Amino acid sequence: AQSVTQLDSQVPVFEEAPVELRCNYSSSVSVYLFWYVQYPNQGLQLLLKYLSGSTLVKGINGFEAEFNKSQTSFHLRKPSVHISDTAEYFCAVRRNTGFQKLVFGTGTRLLVSP
């Protein structure tokens, strides 16, 4: 079975500073990896995904993530955050064969202050 660990439950950062949200996964087989964002009182929407190919994945709103197979990590980064990036971010993993359920981490709340 797959699992996801998001070690940071909350990350405070100042506007225009860089940020990294950490995600580590556990799986004995090849996986797909995702980052979702949830703005207050809304559903989740896809930020970016890694399926195969280049290990550096670019997503919406200037976010990017790097798949590191040896460290089983998929950390999310942004070089300069905005107040509007304040939200909860979820990392998720799924096996890449057949029908498989998506397993979510517990989420990281990004708090951007002026």
Added chain:
Amino acid sequence: NAGVTQTPKFRVLKTGQSMTLLCAQDMNHEYMYWYRQDPGMGLRLIHYSVGEGTTAKGEVPDGYNVSRLKKQNFLLGLESAAPSQTSVYFCASRGGNTGELFFGEGSRLTVL
């Protein structure tokens, strides 16, 4: 441009009452899911469906039932609500194997 629509968005129940949450998607997706979201626990899968007429249990199915009589609809039922079922419920759907999940805006349920 509806995507995934959940009704109702808010509901308050008394312990022991029953209710049904409706999820409708207009993207012709095969796969549909019901999750619950609780503070500090992320999203946990309740039930899912791989196509019309099929349902399967997720990781927290107890106390819930589901039905997928039509491809576009996925219903989540609570037969006898308990305070432990106070949560925000999200429906999601997915197309192909590499497709992303599309989420509804959530249904906030409070059981007193």
